[in-house]
Amino acid sequence: MQKLLIFALLFAAFSCTKFSSGQAADADNQAQTISYDSVSSKSFDELFTEVQPEDIADNPVKLALTDNIVITAGRAAHYNSMVAADGGTGVLMGKPVTFCGLRGSRYTLEVLLRDSVYTFSIFDERFRCDFMKFGDKSGRDSQKMTETALTAVSTPSGLVTFKEARLVIECQLAQTHTINPDEVYAQANRQFFVDAHKEVGSWHKIVFGDIKHVWVRK
Numbered sequence: 001m002q003k004l005l006i007f008a009l010l011f012a013a014f015s016c017t018k019f020s021s022g023q024a025a026d027a028d029n030q031a032q033t034i035s036y037d038s039v040s041s042k043s044f045d046e047l048f049t050e051v052q053p054e055d056i057a058d059n060p061v062k063l064a065l066t067d068n069i070v071i072t073a074g075r076a077a078h079y080n081s082m083v084a085a086d087g088g089t090g091v092l093m094g095k096p097v098t099f100c101g102l103r104g105s106r107y108t109l110e111v112l113l114r115d116s117v118y119t120f121s122i123f124d125e126r127f128r129c130d131f132m133k134f135g136d137k138s139g140r141d142s143q144k145m146t147e148t149a150l151t152a153v154s155t156p157s158g159l160v161t162f163k164e165a166r167l168v169i170e171c172q173l174a175q176t177h178t179i180n181p182d183e184v185y186a187q188a189n190r191q192f193f194v195d196a197h198k199e200v201g202s203w204h205k206i207v208f209g210d211i212k213h214v215w216v217r218k
Helices: 002-014 021-030 060-067 107-115 125-135 187-200
Strands: 048-051 069-075 078-084 087-092 095-102 117-122 152-154 160-162 167-178 205-217
Touching: 060 069, 060 087, 069 095, 069 107, 069 160, 078 095, 078 107, 078 125, 095 167, 107 117, 107 167, 107 205, 117 160
Parallel strands: none
Antiparallel strands: 048 205, 069 078, 069 117, 087 095, 095 205, 117 167, 152 160, 167 205
């Protein structure tokens, strides 16, 4: 029963579904101040304004649980994105941070560990079917980053996000922790990590990043 519940939650988090007119209207009402007109022709500075980490208005639980996070590692010459439904924002060592749990086999994690910088990007619901494609295949052996309708753009720091995002959090890798199942005390959690290890041959990593910049849609 627990496995069925976990599967249902993961399926709900990662499904790309069409929304009813009422749901679409709710999403539009929540983002009524955001304009996506001619987004591809606009510069980063025309689209975003910087705020402080403590001014992030989003509920940190909702960010990952229902909105989903697009993690992008690398820079314009070479980058890769993935979708995460595990993570959020908080404080570590007295600094604002992001955190996320990633499978050890993920190519985005490989690029992230190489460059030590990455972005968290959050989108309005209307873009779900676009950003969820980043979870369909690995960038290690595909050209998935060229197959999206989203428009990649470099931040002033040289990190990569997308012009259609409504919130962008730029992170500097602070620390990682590799899952040790002996230290996972919730049985369902432990089984999830053990099963994932059997599938890909590596343990999940918990990634913490110091928040360096936060950008919101104008």
